[in-house]
Amino acid sequence: MPQTLGDGVRLLRAFVTNPRQVGAVLPTSRTAVRAMLDLADVPAAGLVVELGAGTGVATREILARLGAGARLVALEIDPQLARRLSERLDDPRLQVVCGSAEDLDGLLDGERADVVVSMLPFTSLEAGLRRRLLDQLPRALRPGGTAVVIQYSPLVLGELRRRFADVRTRVTPWNVPPAFLFACTGARDRSGGDEPPAPRRSHRA
């Protein structure tokens, strides 16, 4: 089976098993991935972390841009997708980890990334899990680092702005569906997981 068709079938199978966790029926296009990675300085990075590597479309492009002595840690929660990825991509700079991005803090063991690339389907996830995953983005970055995020809607923008001082947004039509790209810098020194306070009601005696 040709690689792209095989990837499509694998992602569709994972989607049927766990639709909210996968959040997409088609792999991200290479054009969208390239536009996303153009928003961060991957070639200068010492450590890049990818969250939700899936079929590896972004993993391959990150490796193509990454320096010889640098490292890429790619997290994928689905065991079959993770196994397939580590079998197919034989690169000494790559470490595929089968686990949840919720545990990123512990997995990095005190290390911090220059670039975090998130392919996670934030908007289809349950709200508490989404907030815990979003909290990992600023925590995983070195000062001056960049998190790049791809989504199929702009709904996550407010939550990103609570966690980063600067969020640039792009839209790429070269994906099915068209994708929103976010480049986040200036990680705020807080967990950022809380929602804005509810408006106060005035009570009259």
Ligand SMILES: C[S@@+](CC[C@H](N)C(=O)[O-])C[C@H]1O[C@@H](n2cnc3c(N)ncnc32)[C@H](O)[C@@H]1O
């Ligand atoms: C929208 S798909 C992205 C797939 C990739 N862009 C591709 O085209 O193959 C989201 C991926 O995130 C993974 N994922 C979801 N929740 C995760 C979590 N908590 N930790 C790590 N990976 C997760 C899913 O299994 C899925 O592979």
